[in-house]
Amino acid sequence: MEQQNGPPDIIARKIADVLHGAGADFVASLPDNWIAPLIRCLEADERFNHVAVNREESAVGLCSGAFFTGKTGVALMGASGFLTCIYAITKINYTYQIPMLFVITLRGAPGDGARYHVSNGLYLRSIIDSINMPAVYIEKSEDLPELAKAYKHASLIGRPYVVCIGRDVLKGAR
16 A cells, blocks of 8 residues: 555545445546545555546446446546436446445535536536435545445445545545
């Protein structure tokens, strides 16, 4: 495991520990600069089989396939990437009752300095609600154990679950 260099690395380690404690061991990811430390952490962590993908929909396919080997996959990506997956989620996961956990960045929320992500903040929650996807929004590091509950609940209900993590949490500021 690589050396922890600062608060984002400490948070990444906490997230990895929570996911592992819940039983997760398969992760597919597409980079977002807020989750880069988490991706590095999971890649280096022998408790996880990590696969980097070039399209977010590929993470849906890989995590869905992992289900048929007895695993509930974790897809790690930015909010805009998650939004590109809506058709795949509703077509594959909802139709065939395939659980998976999405861990995404809460882009466009207050504190996100990237103007081009504002649109995500305007409609992310309403889109999640419109497809009746269970969701939890983590904006304080003490709420990270909610990841484990979401992972276990996705497996129980046979549906995807999304956990949106805010910038301040991922940067170790909250």
